[in-house]
Each structure stands twice: as C-alpha cells, then as structure tokens.
Amino acid sequence: MSVAEREPKIVGFLCNWCSYAGADLAGTSRTSYPTSVRVIRVPCSGRVNPQFVLRAFQLGADGVLVAGCHPGDCHYSTGNYFTRRRFLLVKRFLDYLGIDQRRFRLRWISASEGPKFAETIREMTEELRQLGPRDAAAVEAHAE
Amino acid sequence: MRSEAVRAAARRLLEEGKVVRFLGHAPGFDPTSPFPQLITRAEEAERLVLDHFCAPNLAKYLLDYETQEGVTAVVLKGCDALGLARLLADHRVARDRVWVVGLPCPGMLDRDKAAALLPGVQEARAEGDEFVLTGAGGERRVAAGQVLLDRCLVCAVPTPDDADELLGEPVPGRPVPREEDAAVAALEAMTSAERKAYWTEQFSRCIRCMACRNVCPACNCRSCCFDSEEPRWLSRVTDGPAQEMFHFVRALHVAGRCVDCHECERVCPMDIPLMKLNHKLLQDVEELFELERAFVPREVEPLGIYRPDDPEEFA
Amino acid sequence: MKLAYYPGCSSHGSAADYDRSARAVAGALALELVDVPEWNCCGASSAHGADHRLAMYLPGRNLAVAAGMGMGGVVTPCAACYSRLNRAHHWLAEDRRRWLELSAAVGVPYNDVGKPRSLLEVVVGDVGLEAVAAQVRRPLKGLKAAAYYGCLMLKPPEVARFDDPENPRSMDDLLQALGAQPVRWGFKTECCGASLSVSRPELVEKLVGDILDNASAAGAECVVTACPMCQANLEQRRSERHRLPVFYFTDLAGIAFGLSPRELGIPMHLGEPLELLRGKGLLAAGEEGQG
C-alpha cells in the first residue's frame, strides 16, 4: 500500500529523565496517539549521535524525533545545551543533503508534558503523511 | 622560485643539528605535482624543490614523527600553518618538537588549469600579476587569476604567523572579503529533491579512496570510526546510502574545526566538490554561534562549548 | 489622526446630545472622525439573545466596511456598540475561516480593521492626557465628579481589553486632567440595567438608586459616563431624592475646552445640568439659560 495509507514510521530518541517520562505520562493518562513512533531510550538527548539519526533515515524511517528536557532543566545540567548546538547544525545539513528538514524534529518535552508528547507525535505523523514517501534510492535495500 | 632558499635552510638546520629531519617537497612523477620529501642528512637537501606547484600541505605528516625523537622541521605556507594550528589545538602535535620554516606564499598554481592553458607545462615563473608558463609546448604568459588555485584567489592568510623562520618577506593577505560562498547559496536555493539528486550524483562518483580524510589536518583521529568493525558506522558497500553516510559524517566530524585549506577538494581524484559541504557548515557555525573567522582554530572547538542563549528553534 | 466613526442608532435619537458633544470634542482634539458609510445597527442587547450568528454578522458588517475605509481603525462613542463590535472582532480574530463566512453573509469582504476602540479609549490612550490638558481653557476647578464606567466598556476583560475591569482609572485621570476632582466611590463598574429600562423600569430604578446613593455618599456633585444607555437610565430612572446631574465625559471636556453648552448639546439633557455648572462659575455670560 502506498505511503498515503501506510502509517509513516517515526524513530524517537527520548531522554530518560524528561521526554521518556513525559511519554510514560501520556500512557498513564491513556492519551492515545498514532502508532507511527518507535521509541529508543537514551540517558540524555546529549547522547544522541547525529550518525544514529542519519542511519535511521537510511533504514527507512519517514521521520526522526529527538526529545529532551527544556534547556536549563537537564538532569545532567548541560547535556541539552550541546544537543541544541549539534542539531541546529545537523537539521540544516540534513536538509542541505536533501533530507527535508520537516522530517527531523528536536523538541523539548518535560516529564509533566504528556499531552505535548502525544501532540508532537500526531503533528509529525500528519506532516509526514502529507510529505509523502521518501525516494527509494535513499533507503538501503534490506539485505537480510 | 624559492628552491635555493629551502635547500639552504635544510642544509643549515640539519648541519647545526637543530633538527633531526626536514620535511619539504621534491619533484614527483612530473614537475607540476611535487611529492612530500623527508630528508635526514644535509647533503640530501639538493633533492628539495619549492616552486609554484608546491600546493601539498605537509603539516599532517608531522603525526608520523610524533613518537620519534628529535625536532622535525617542516615547510609551511599560510594555509598549511592553519593545519598545524589545528593539530596543536587537538593536542596531536607538540609545538616544541616542530621547527616551522614559513613560506610567505605568493599563491600556488592549479595544475589542471595550467595544463589546460599550456599542455605539457613544466615550469612557471611569476612576473607581477602574471605567470610565464614554460614547457614542452613552448611558453605562454597568462594572468594569475586564470591559473591560481581557487583557494589562493581569496587567501586571507598567505604568511604563517607562528613560523620559526621565514623564507622571504611576509606577504599581506589578499583584501578579498570573505563573502557567502556562492555555490552553497545556489544549492540552498534548490528544492530538497533537487539537492538530493545533486548530491546522490556527486557521491556516486566517490571511490572511497579516503584521500580527503588522509590529507585533512582536522581529520586526525588515531583510529577512524569508518574503520570500526563494531559498530559498523559505515558499510563497506559503496551504495547510495553508504556514500551519503561517508560524506555526511566526514563533513560533520570536521564541522567547526575545518581550517578551509581546500586540500580535500584538491586531492579528490573524482573532483567531488567537498568544500561545498564544508563551507555550508562553516557558514552555519559562524552565523548560529556568532563566531568570526571560524576556520581559525580556537582553544575549544565551537561544538565543545555552548551558550545558554544559543538560538532556540525547538521549543 | 483619522478614524472611522461608528455613531450607533441612539446618536440619531435619545443620544443626539452625546453625538453632538462627541464630535465637538473630537474636533477640538484634531481627531478627524469619518462616519462609516451606510453603517447598520450593531444588534446591541437583542441580537445576542436571539441568534449567535446574527449577533456576529450585524457588527461584523460594520467592521468590514470600516476596514475598507483604510483609516487608523474604528471608534464608537457608545459602550454597547463598542462591546458588540469587540465581540465580533474577537470572534473573527480567533479563526480566519470565519472571515469568509462573514463576507458571504454580509456581502462585504472583511480583513482585520484592528481592535475597535471606544471614544474614551482614543482620547485617553491615543490623544493622551497631556494633549487634553493642553486644550483646557476653563479648568473644572472644585467640580467633584463620580466617574461611572458601567460594564460593557470593561467586561469581559479578554474581549474589551481596556483599563482594569475592577478598578478602572482612565476616566478618573481624564477628569483630573480637566481640572475636576474625581471622587473615590464603590459603584464605578456596577451595571445600570441597560435595555431592561423599557421592559422592566422598576428594576433599573433600584439599580440606579443604589449607584446614585453610593455616588452622593462619596460626595460627588455629578456623575460622568461614556455610555448613552447608562446616561439615559441614570437620568430618566432615578427617584426624586437624587438631584445629581449626569454628564457625558465629552460634555465636561467640551466645557473645559471653552466650548458652549449649546455646542455640546448639554441643554438637551433632562434635569438641570446647567445649574451645577453655573454654580461652579463655569458658564460664561452669554451661555446662561440657553434652552
């Protein structure tokens, strides 16, 4: 089925202390959101290596989300400041290489912002559905 | 041009025992592509040459002698000196084990441009704003702008500022202001799909010879992540995504640390416009982190520090 | 400063006096008021009880016409029209699709005319108290006045977005700038009953009684308002025990600027408004007894 029907696939790197807890809160408050996202837990958004993000795109992800604490609130005090610097560059560089910057999202989501996490997933899923499929050449053939 | 001066310097330094080895250039397969040359005895100095084709940057070869005794002398142009500054900032080379023989650089020739103007060109002599090319096909006078390397046209640092001795009088930088790289702007104006097609085509020509990594002073890791087995950051297969990963990672790893010496582009056998990648990142680093001349190495690299009031686009 | 002027239905009838003093004072302050051509009734107190759409379209049409005039925004003297225009503007600002709905319904294309403003808001906010004080020829020395704001000009705050709905100051400051003495009293923002005056006059009489009791207890010699419905109720629905004259703020501003009561339509008020002014020595010889 074409991507319009197929649900877009989002790889989400969530920081354990804020965004992952926020996603859990969306769960405990039974807020449903699209099944497009698959979450990988990292201790801090500062742990997300841009090479993981590009690898996800190469393996067929329609969108990649990196989520961390609001600057100033990082459990490790400065982790997300480096996240912000790195992905200010990477977001633009991905776009420069032809991966539409709307496919990549970095967002600050605190432990008490369950609804904001669910909303982010809904927004991204809708936007990716409109963006349509990524061209096949960019996606690595799945050699088993 | 300066071959005599460099031979004299080499002989002196080696005879006085100031240095145990001397890194310079020597003629290669043909006179327009000289090779790096290491000499350890004064009498070998005759083999050195220093002319308008000595573009190769010798700074990174110092890494090979890090673990050997004695001071190494090295001939460095302005742009090469920035490469050394990069290695110093990255704690890969100790300044006290290097003797810098600085060349106030008059600008180096682009071998391909020269060959196009005078097939079989052997030599070039600078006269004012022109060059006199001589070779098998006779002689030809051309304007400097037609034959210099692109980077030399906008060179802001022709004279190394940290040299232990200079081969001749310091040369002022060309007052050309550093404006936005037109090529980058052209690419940015394209649509996402057009850029995708452009880079896919460029990267498809890459034969993964690693010359760009090997020559780059900023790419000075002891073991490169591309060689890592576990995790396999880079697949050995040269298909579309892997090529994209290679160039994405190579450019990102030197983001904020590239010294804009253009060597990667010069040595690339497949003429892939690598500086279009590095300049894009260099511009973004300067604009986003409010840095002047981000290609000059600093104590801590731009991605190694932060400011609480960095641009906020991710609320 | 050029503004689209929405006079409102009462400007022809029961508030003809307010219309006259409003235009006179605007002229004195170099405020050029250009009437909204073919303006229609804003629906006042009846439309929003009958149909939500009607209550938005009636004032909406005026906003659309005013937007077309390309002036610095729309101003109205009447607090009820101000409230209805503001409600419509707020409704339109919330969702752009409603712009199309309105244009289809009223046959006039709508784009944002900016937040409608009351005349008091323009005089105090845009013209400014310094400019007002500069025009004062006859300071209202010794005139103790109770500034009565009523409700529609301030409430609800997220729609009116003017002054403080609980402790407003703008009219008090204006009276001060005119040389008068605003009194501290507790019923500044209590409602006068508005349109119930026709159908249930005895209710309005009770409300008006409470308001005027509190004003006189606070030592006021007159009540100043910026709404034709309040002025009509305070003037026409009070009991014998209250003699306080009820002025529009434009009346007192006009007098302070040296304009004559006739130009300001003051004689058209019921009761004896001139008596107080005469007592305060605020009437020049020629202006005595103008019927």
Next chain:
Amino acid sequence: MKRVGVFLCWCGSNISSAVDLDQVAEQTALLPHVVHVEQYKYLCSDPGQETVRKAIKEHALNRVVIAACSPRMHERTFRRAVGSVGLNPHLMEIANIREQCSWVHPDKVTSTPVAVDLVRTAVAKAVKDIPLEPSYVGIEKRALVVGGGIAGIQAALDIADSGYEVVLVEREPTIGGRMAQLDKTFPTLDCSSCILTPKMVEAGQDPRIRLLTYAEVESLSGYIGNFEARIRMKARSVDLDRCTGCGDCWNKCPYRSPGEFDLGLGKRKAIYLPFPQAVPNKPVLDRATCAYFQKDGKCQVCKKVCAPGAIDFEQQDEILEERFGAVVVATGFDLWDHGRYGEYGAGQHPDVISSLEFERLVSASGPTDGKIKRPSDGKLPERVVFIQCVGSRDEAKGVPYCSKVCCMYTAKHAILLKEKIPSSQSYVFYIDVRAAGKNYEEFYRRATVEYGAQYIRGRVSRIYPRGDSLVVVGEDTLLGQKVEVEADLVVLATAVVSRSDAPQVAQKLGFSYDQHGFFTEAHPKLAPVETNTAGIFLAGACQGPKDIPDTVAQAGAAAAKVVRLFAKDQLETEPTVARVDRARCAGCEWCRPICPYKAIEMEAVTERVGSGQVARRVAKVNPSLCHGCGACSVACRSGAMNLLGFSNEQVWAEVEALCL
C-alpha cells in the same frame, strides 16, 4: 553464543487486553539468538520473577528481555531478579509495551506490530549487552539542610540525633520560618512559639548542628555522597561570638522602619531582633535602613553603646566551601499577593488584610500585642468577615489548586476572634470546608457550635466601602439568595504559593520543579520526599501546600532517607558510565570540555612502539564523578569514548533492529 530469553507480561490485562501477545511471542521466537519466549500474568510479582529465574537456569540464558511496563517502574526489580541467579544484572533489557504501547494504542490490530518492533529492538540491544560491575565511592557523612523553618529544624534535629553533622542554612537572620509568625496552631490551639521555640533552642544548642543564619547557598556541585556547596554568609555587621544579645544596640538605635516579620504592620529598628525568641538570639543590622550606610557614616549609636564591641561596619560577605553527602531542601512557601484581587479592593482598603497579617495582629508578640486592632483606625472590630479560597481554586487568577491549610486556620481565626473580642461575630464565606486531618472536623465543629462562627457557602463577588465599614457581597448558595454583610474587618485566606525564586533555587541545586514553582518529587506516591537527583531530599511546603503535621512527618522522612544513606560506608554507583578505549583514544581532548561533572582527565600511558617505549596522553573517566549522560561519547569522533549501558554498539543495534 548469545542465548536470549524473552518474557512477555500481561500486566493483569493492562497489556494483554490491547496487544496480541501470542502473535508477539510467535514473531519474537523467530529472532536470531532468541532461544526461549514465555508469557506470564504478573512478571513483577514474586512468582513472576521466579519463572524468570527458573527459565534462566533451565535454558542457560545469558541475556534476558522483559516486555512489560516502563523501565522507570521495574528496571531495578528485574535487575535484582536476574542478578539473584548469577546473571549480571546489566544483561537484561526492558521493552516498554505498556505505557508506550498498550495504554496509548488501544486497538489490537495496530498496537501489536508496535509491540513486536519494541521487543525486537530490546532483543537487539540485549545481544550487545556486556556485563557491568558497579564502582564504589565514599560518602561524606555530613548533611546540608537548606531552610530553617520547622521542616528544616526537624530534619536537622533528626539527622544530628543519629550522630551525623548537619549544617542548617537559613536566609533570614533567625531560624523559625513561617511557623514563628503564627499565634496558635490548629487543631489543638497550641501556642505556636510554645511548641516551636524549644525545637529552635535545641537546634541552636546541638553541637552537631551548625546554624548558618542570614546565609544562602551560592552553588552546589558534585553528586550523591560527594556534594560541594559554596555558602554565602551575608554581612550581618554583628560579630556573633562577641555579641551577648543584651539589646542595648536596638534599644538606642534611633531609626525605625516597617518590620518584615510583622508584614509591615509594626516598626523595628535598623539593628533589630526579628522576634523575641529568635535563634540565634542576636540582632542583625539592616544596611538598607541604617543611617551609617545610607547617610555615609553619620550615626554610630549602636557601636558606641555596644559594651562587648560586637558591631562591625566593615564586615563583608563571606563564602564558605563545605562538602556534604546529602541535602535536605526545606525552603517553605509564600502567600499569594492579594493586591491582585481587584474585586475585593485589596491593597486599596487598609481593613482588607491577609490571613498572615491577621495572625500577626492576634499574636501576643505582634505589633498590637495581641489586640485585634483595625489597621485603618485601630478600633476593635465587631463584625469580621473571613473569605476562603482567595486566589486558590481560581484558574482566572492562575492558582488552580487548593492550598489545603486555609479552611483549618480560618476556623482557628474565627475561634481566636471570639476569644479576644467576645462581643464580635465572625462570618466565613467558603466553598467547601476541607477538614480531613485528625481532629480537624471536630475543630471545625467547635468553631461553629462553641464559638458561633457564621459559615456562608458562596464565593464573595465584591467588597466596597460604605462609610467607614466594608460591604461584602456574596451569594448563600444553600439559601439560593444574594447576601450582604457589613463588616468592620475582612480577612482574606490567600493561596499558598511557591517562593518567587524557587525555580532559580531548583536549577542551582539541580532538580526539577512544576509550573507553579513547587519542587517535583521523584514519585508523588512512592517517593514523596526524594527528587530525581540522588542525594537531594525535600521536606515541607516547598514541595506543595501542606500543614505542620505533614511538614514534620516529611522532615522526619527526609532525615530517615539521609541517615539510611549515611549508614553505608560507601555508595554503589551506577555502572552505566562512560569508558575510554585506550587503543583508539588519540588524546585530542574533544570530550573533556563537554563533561559538566569534570569527570574526564588526561593520563600519561606508555606503550611499546617497535623497540622502544613511548609515552602519550589518553583520556580517563572517573566513574564516581561520571553520571552517564553520554554527551562526551558523541563529541568523540573516533568512538574511543563509549557509554556503558547505552553504548554505540547497543544504540546502533537498536536503530538497525527498529527500522527493519
């Protein structure tokens, strides 16, 4: 050979009702390295954990994947279970198929593929797990208590009593906090200072408690067991060792200004004792209102009359650097600024006062020596209206929550008013009287039956002056009628809010806070006195509105947590820290500036090159300082710096598994 066992939990029906676990099991069994798949109704229960242990032994599993609830819930439980049968606890991974799958994707058809993907990813990570051993770090058995109210005092006393040293830092010149400003306390009507002062004196005299008053924590760094605090001792202009507290200085000082302790209702001298029972019982010189400082050195009366010569104008702020193993934060609360309540004319009319101002009026040590005198004319009020929920439970005013304590202290005020002025009548406008504590309902009954307080159910809409009294307009919703009360005095029970600088304090000490500025506990039910930052504990109203019994209980709990920590000699730190691969490390130091904990240092190593030995420098991670954030591993381009537990290999494997 990696032998992975996957255990799918039903979680009663929380997971099984929304995810087809049979299908998940079926597809998981096909994954490489998976040798055993099992389902169980309650994996976290004892029998559940037993099935895991049994399966590990039976199938010789060397990797375990638990597909159940969030790792934030039971990661520790399953690590312990796995460890108990000799398998390294870090060879176990958790797939969150409850909070991030069954609870958010109710439709089985679409949720099952998600669960399959999450389990496959967890298996991929587990395959790359390596055994990790914790490292141990020493503990500085000294506690820092921030805030000297009843919460801080109680915590300090309990910790000191257990034999450990405590430093109690208090911003005001004396400890005592809010409770010192109260007259009586509910529900027993104990006099507040009678039950508080002994504890203050005890805290002042206990040799193991070091009182640092008129001081603030400037910065806090380090981690559990090894905190470093910089404490600013503000210049008091009084030498505490010399001063005997005789009072000559504040008696002779000619300059008076509104006292903060009495909320401006009474005056105090430029050099003053906040209240008689202050601890330390020595004055502080307020440089803002002292003529010596404001009128360049004119008056020095206090210095002249001070026999022991304790006045020192040259005293400067001082910074103390201290090491601590644990921190208890007890910084208390403020009251909502009722001046923002336009409808009540608060801030414009002197006789509309806050409940704390009433507390000062009724207090014997207050500005009016306990006589309830109206601020406007000093008369004793006959008719007093108390209004509940001023600011609280009011989204329009930005305070949507209930402040918990006002119902009870208003009943107390009604009683105190009747005791002090028998002829008076109190009216209490309320919405719901919340008297849920022990003996609280009975206390509320006394206020109405024995002391005749008139309770009117309805919010007051407006207060306006009439003559020299105040008209309070409300609705008696039980009567269904609008009502008015002419009052001589109106007391507003204003909302309990967080300190205005609470967010800055939270960021300075390194834990999180909610949108109202109250500090966030690790878990509202299971860990109310802990924060997400190990070693930092909370007590009292800084964590949310609460009364004195709850505050003291929390203080005791926080102290217990500290003592529990100090009972150990060393701390087992998480093994998931960064580690350097020396062979790859080039010594470029790109990682060093990233670390907020300065856990990365360079070290010289020698290695054989050809025939000779060569020295070079490589990075070295101090496992006790490293918190395991991983930011350095991204800065290291060669991959020499790796983060154990979330290594490059593991995350790479997860990305690969996720996208198949």
Next chain:
Amino acid sequence: MAVVDLTEAAKGREELLTRVRELAETDPLACYQCGKCSAGCPLSFAMDYQPRQIIRLVQLGMREQALGSSTIWLCAGCATCTTRCPRQVKIDGVMDALRQLAGQDGRAPREREVAAFHTSFLESVRRGGRVHELGMVGSYKLRTRRIFQDGGLGWNLLRHRRLPLKASPLRDRKTVERIFRAAEVRG
C-alpha cells in the same frame, strides 16, 4: 417541592450540554457552584433562579426549568459573572444560548415584556437597518398593550429633541435583510 428524577432529566442532558457548549463556546460542567456569579450579578435579586442555579440546571439536564426561568430574560449581559468566574465559565454566554434555545423551542418566555422588547427591537433593525427608537417603543407598547407607560418621559425627550419622529433608515433595505436571512440559514 416535587422530587426531581435525575435519571429522567439525564435523558436530555447530553443534548442540552452539547447545544450550550456549541452556542456559548464554554463548558458548564467546569462550574463548581461557588456562587460568585450570583453574588456579582446586578439583577439576581429579581431572578427566580440565581445564575449559579441556572448553570446547575444545565449540568443536571433540567431543560424545562432552565428555559422556563425568568433569569435568562432578566440577564442584562453585563458579563460581570464571566469576568470573575474562577473556573472561567462564560456564564453570560450560557444565558444567551438558553435564550436562543427557548426561542427555538417556541416556548412562551417567562418575562413577556423583555422578550417583546427584543422582538420589537429586532423588527425595527430588520426593517430599516437601524433602530428607530420611537417606532420600536411604539411597536413594543402595542405588543404588550402598555400604551401609557413612560408617556411623560416620552414627551420630555421629544421636547429636548431626543425622540425624532422620522426614522433614518439605510438607503438599501436589503443590506440588513440579507444578514438576517444568512443568520437564519446558518441557524
């Protein structure tokens, strides 16, 4: 007082709540019956149900009592209640919505005169695009047969040139007619 069968009332509750939420753009269920609206309402003294009680009726789905009350007619629309409501319920919006529902149900309004006034007012607007005060009051008097009310006041206003005999309608009568029709169509 009869016993109120809440389960019976609940039948129409959902429908009433949905209509009120739609028309008033607010949620009556947020109200915790604190009475601040009734206390601040200038006309609550004359109302059979306090504004708070009207919200309570809507919460319980008691449509008859709510639409049959005098409160929804005596509300002057001053929005004091909405300004002060701690749960930010738009009570004045609820009153408008209930008046509209009463009109749609074709129910005889509890306050006949107030309803008559609004009908006359809107008729005058529909006819001339603007209210002609004399005409409007005249039609109101006929409708309520209170011919002689405020006779003296009327004469006084006439004398002070504040009650013009002639109306000043819009040139194009269809301008406002189209608005009324558009509103009815959208309903």
